[in-house]
Amino acid sequence: MRCALTIAYNGTHFLGSQIQSEATNTIFGNIEKVLLQLGIDFRVVASGRTDKGVHATGQVCHIDLPEFWNDLEKLKRVLNEMLPHAITVKKIKQVDDEFHARYSAKRRVYRYIIKEGDSNPFEHEFISFFRHVDLDKIQKNIKLFVGEHDFKEFMKTGSDTGSTIRVIYRAFAYKYKDVIVLNFEANGFLRSQIRLMVGALLKLNADELKEQLACANNYKIKPAPSNGLYLARINY
Incomplete structure (x- = not known):
């Protein structure tokens, strides 16, 4: 029986999500x-x-279960009892045998959370702090990413990908209480693409951003820190 699991995790103390031969402390390794x-x-x-x-609030994966595991609610409960507290299985549901967590995905939604001011020990794992944030500029320039673009200047060196072209369906920013949320929805993202886009939004003006997006220049912007980034939802 093929099942899809929706998972949330605090990625702070893990070496990423993907299983690695040289490292065991990954999300899916656990x-x-x-x-x-x-x-x-x-x-x-x-x-x-x-x-x-x-981090993730809506990561999705699939597994094939042996016949003796047919009680999905029990499996969810047992998994959450045995997994590290930083990883939670939110939902398990049966899916068609043709379902594939990666290739069946239509859209991916990420959020990046920013707070203006000095960091504090109670939020630093989950929010990226910056001394000065121009929300009006971010809200205007983030719209430049919408559409189909070649994002080769917005990916980490060494990325293994067949194409650097991606389609961003929605990109917007808003203030929620005392934080700023940047929302990106696309058919897919390159490695560190969102963090580099956020870094560009914080540092570049509109003309500079257009140049880098057109692959006419690369301003060597550092990616925004990883602690503010969340995989929010996968749409199938």
Whole structure:
């Protein structure tokens, strides 16, 4: 039986989500370890990877269950009892055998959370702090990303990808209480693309951003810190 799991995690103390041969402390490395203890010997397939320090509120993966695991609510409860507290299975549901967590995904939604001012020890794992933030400029310039673009100047060096062209369907920013939320929805993202877009929004003016987006220049912007980034939702 193929099942889709919706997962939330605090990525602060993990070496990213993807299983690595040289590192065991990853999100899906921990999940597979627990699954194996429950007699489920299956490589977890995720909608995509998140880097070290990046969080998720709606990551999706799929697994194939052996016949003796037919009580999905019990499996969810047992997984949450055995997994590290920083990882939570929010939902498990049966899906068609053709469902694929990565290739069946239509859109991916990420959010980046910013707060103006000095960092504090109670929020620094979950929010990126900046001394000065021009919300009006961000709200205007973030719209430049909407549409189909070649994002080769907005990806981390060494990214393994067949194409650097992506379609961004929505991109907007808004103030919520004392934080600023940047929302990006696309058919997919390159490695560190969102963090580099956020870094550009914070540092570049509109003309500079247009140049980099047109691949006419690269202003060597540092990616925004990983702690403010959340994989929010996968649409199928």
